[in-house]
Amino acid sequence: MPERPKITKELTIGELSERSGVSASALRFYERQGLIHSRRTTGNQRRYHRTTLRRVAFIRAAQSVGMPLECVGYVLGMLPPDAELTREFWVGVSEYWKQEVNxxxxxxxxxxxxxxxxxxxxxxxxxxxxxxxxxxxxxxxxxxxxxxxxx
Known part of the structure; x- marks a missing residue:
């Protein structure tokens, strides 16, 4: 039986970029805007929690339908930094965005x-x-x- 790859809790910026399809420069921009965050290693390298993958997907999906990053940041600000995006979160977001879209x-x-x-x-x-x-x-x-x- 083939060995399953080890799943790490953290990703480097390169790994996050590769997995998300978002350039490293865009990820750094999202971080400067407070949409995602990382911790720094002793060598000052960024490490992102795995939940950041879903946050980046959420940001990209929102952008694809014309949601300003300010609105995205507002709803992401409702969550703790490494929290997973839950169904309850989506319900709250859809209610807020319904007003924004209207x-x-x-x-x-x-x-x-x-x-x-x-x-x-x-x-x-x-x-x-x-x-x-x-x-x-x-x-x-x-x-x-x-x-x-x-x-």
Whole structure:
């Protein structure tokens, strides 16, 4: 019977990169952002707990559907650093993200519906500006596309 490979509790950055399909530079970036963490050996080398594999997969999946890393960090912050991602965690995340996704949908619909008219400060349509935003009144509300950012 073939011998099974030994499963270690910790991975080097190279092993984590190979197993996750994420470059070492991206892993270091995730670590700087507080999304994953490592411990340092006496030689100052990073060692990642095995649970980091699932965290990296979670981060990549979230990014693939357009979730900002800030949102990913928020939900990962609900867990202790080496905790496994459980069903209860996923239920909590889905509830939080449902609100985030609905907010994004609302913003995208507003952009779709108002894209061709003046969007306030930084206007895209100078011809309509005097009709929709006379004397740049929206500029007094602050910088950026006021009509698109409005709730």
């Amino acid at each position: 907010s994004r949908i609302t913003k995208m619909e507003r952009m779709r519906d108002r894209f061709t008219e003046c969007i306030g400060c930084g206007c895209l349509s100078f011809e309509q500006c005097t009709l929709v935003n006379p004397d740049d009144m929206l500029g007094a509300q602050g910088p950026g596309p006021r009509r698109l950012l409005a709730p």
